[in-house]
Amino acid sequence: MVVLGTASQLPTRRRSHNSYALRWDDQLILFDPGEGTQRQCTRAGVSIARATAVCVTHFHGDHCLGLPGVIQRRSFDNRTTAATVKPLPIFFPGDGVQYFERLRHASISHDVSAVVPQPIDGPGVIGKVGDLTLRAVPLEHRCTTYGYRLDEPDGLSVVPERLAETGIGGPDVGVLLEQGWFDGPNGRVTRDDVTITRKGQSMAFVMDTVMCDGALELADGVDLLVSESTYLHEHAPLAAEYRHMTARQAGELAAAAGARRLVLTHFSARYPDASVMGDEASEFHNDVVVAEDLVPVAVPSRA
Ligand SMILES: [Zn+2]
Structure with a gap:
């Protein structure tokens, strides 16, 4: 995940407005x-x-003022590059469609962005991004807010030692995996004989909310949890008032949900040094990354 910005509310000298780009195989999700x-x-x-x-x-x-630039850049690229850009689904809370439409048509532009609006009207699976299942779950903020979760399907991994025992090699391995069986030099071999299940990985994006059941549902057992961490615990009353979380709550969320890696972001400008956020959350979780603008964060490798 490439962190493009980490500022809540106001950009600062060092932090751009919060924004993230997740690269996952051939997918790129903003x-x-x-x-x-x-x-x-x-x-x-x-x-x-x-x-x-x-x-x-x-x-x-x-959380959205960059949309006009993203959409108009797509149009520009679509007009000027040989390769036509593909349709781009944009998911957002359905009751905010007026804001989406304003942002989409914020200024003069020849709109050939191939944008496909995807208003969300309720919780659950809202689509696929490549092989990944995309789910939206309501959070509790000052307006309708959805957190997101991506789940990769389980796959198969070939166990080289088991494959070697079968005597099957070369292109025949592809046939075995494709059709599920193959008659090798040592007799019939099935796909299950040479593979193990490779558990799919997952990522959750919990942004602008108080601690709530929805956040727990999104974060449940994920490999990478990106969580807002607007305030320190010492400003917990402000967090409650503005419907945000503290670094401590983000740490508690990651621990309660069994998330593997916690990424803290969306920092209030009152904290010029966000490392204090990491210190606070680390009392509750042992893999905490304090997001920094333009610094990538890896999804932990497969367990
Ligand atoms: Zn907000």
């Missing part, structure tokens, strides 16, 4: 493109033309 996303993508080497989905949690400006 989350909450805040103001400045187009430029941050350029700085980070992320091609907006290659984006395969955009997920917007809610329509506060720090």
Whole structure:
């Protein structure tokens, strides 16, 4: 995941509005493109033309003001490059369609962005991004907000030692995996004889909410949990008032949900040094990353 920005509410000298680009095999999913996303993508080497989905949690400006730039850049790339950009689904809370339409048509542009609006009207599976299943779950903020979760399907891994015992090699291995069986030199072999299940990985995006059941549902057992961490515990009353979480709550969320790696982001400008967020959350979880603009964060390798 390429972190494009980490600021809540107001960009600072060091932090761009929060914004994220997740690369997953051949997919490129943008989350909450805040103001400045187009430029941050350029700085980070992320091609907006290659984006395969955009997920917007809610329509506060720090989560969506980058949409006009993303959409117009798609149009520009579509007009000027030989390769036509593919349709781009943009997921967002359905009751914010007016804001989506304004952002989409924010200024003069010949719109050939191939954008496909995907308003969300309730929780559950809302689509596929490549092989990944995309789910939306309501969070509890000051307006309708959905968190997102991506799940990769389980796959199969060939066990080289078992395959070697069968005496099957070369292109025949592909036939065995494809049709499920193959008559090798040592007799019939099935796919199950030479493979093990490779558990699919998962990622959750929990942004702008108080601690709630929806956040727990999204984060349940994920490999990578990206969580808002707007305040420190010492400002917990502010967090409650503005319907945000503290770093401590993000740590508690990751621990309670059994998430493997926690990424803290969406920092209030009152904390110029976000490492204090990491210190606070690390009291509850042992794999905490404090997001920094333009620094990638790896999904932990398969267990
Ligand atoms: Zn918000």
